[in-house]
Amino acid sequence: MKKVDIYKSPFTAMLWSFALPGFGQLYNRDYLLGLLLITWEVVLNLYSNLNIALMYSFHGDFAKAHEIINYEWGLFYPSVFAFSMWQAYNKAKVIRHSREHDTELKKVYFTGLFFGLTAGMNIGLTTHIHLHINMLKFLNAPVFSGVFLGMIGAGLGHLIEMYFAKQRNSSKNTV
DSSP: OOOOOSOOOHHHHHHHHHHSTTHHHHHTTOHHHHHHHHHHHHHHHHHHTHHHHHHHHHTTOHHHHHHHOOHHHHTTHHHHHHHHHHHHHHHHHHHHHHHHOSSOOOOOOOHHHHHHHHHHHHHHHHSOOOOOOGGGGGGGSHHHHHHHHHHHHHHHHHHHHHHHHHHHHHHHHHO
């Protein structure tokens, strides 16, 4: 693999994909995948009515948010969102590693975190948490509960990934 002269920050790539799936790929100069992810994100937003549901959620009209969202299309969004961030981060790691070293990077990072994010967001989107506690009423909105459970899933996924990485490293050291 040839050396790439341009430094790419993995966290910058991930944050660009957080802003809009596909932007991190454009940052990494992965134009075809970036445009595909942007197109897919726009299609999912249009068919799932996600932005309209988000608007109703911010206005506190959670019943209207549930009514307007198309869950069949909305369930695709978390996987596109998480994959875009995961791929952009890992691609930037490969670019940075190939710039600094003459070897290829074979490890991927944050797989558990982004898998947990996807699972948590899907669970939160489909499982409506009806709480009557004023501080937690935002969980009645499908988008907010998806984001909230997505963050919990991301944390759990990352902890599980770290646990298994530690177990793998300790078994290598004992052999």
